[in-house]
Amino acid sequence: MLINLGRLLILCVWGFLLFNLFHPFPKPLKYFIDVALFFMVVMHGLQLVLLKATQPISYWQETKIFIFGLFELLAWQKKRPLHKNK
Template identity: 40%
Template sequence: MKTFWLLGKLITLLFWGVVLFNLYQPLAQPFELMLRVAGAALLALHVLELGIFNRQLKAAPRSSWQRLQVVLFGVFHVLALPVHKAVAVEQPGEVAVDPELKIKEEAGNAENPGAGTVVQPADTGSGGN
């Protein structure tokens, strides 16, 4: 998959080179306008991607460098970024609850309304047999 992202980045970089060359030395008439419109559309799309993937880019190291690469390469850079998992932060006064316990407790309350018992998870470790 890395090869795919690298190839996409290379082709996008080549496209930006052609767009910049077209600004410096305009090509034949129908191609000049098409390249300018395509370059402007791609730039607008990449800026839109900055907004869409803002949270993921904030979590990445050196986020300003990552943002510049998104403007240049777009989704080819965003999808190559490592995924950062969200870490749950306990608020003061809250008690950490095992999600499995909470699900079992809610299931028990649905069967017996008013029952406030908490079911402990079964011991899945190997027994002493």
């Protein structure tokens, strides 16, 4: 439930950041949002590259990880819990 709420929040953030590209906000805010968009693309891209280096993933999973970031990885962790050796 909370993971899906986080995904919705991230979609809203992406929408807000991308909206600035097509309909720019006033100048001081525009530059801040441009930097935030750059930072988000770099961080989600870095997260995707590091994950791809450790395990094979499909194109659809790559897309979801790039868009949703940490929330998609939390969903993965919830689906596949770690097995502890006892």
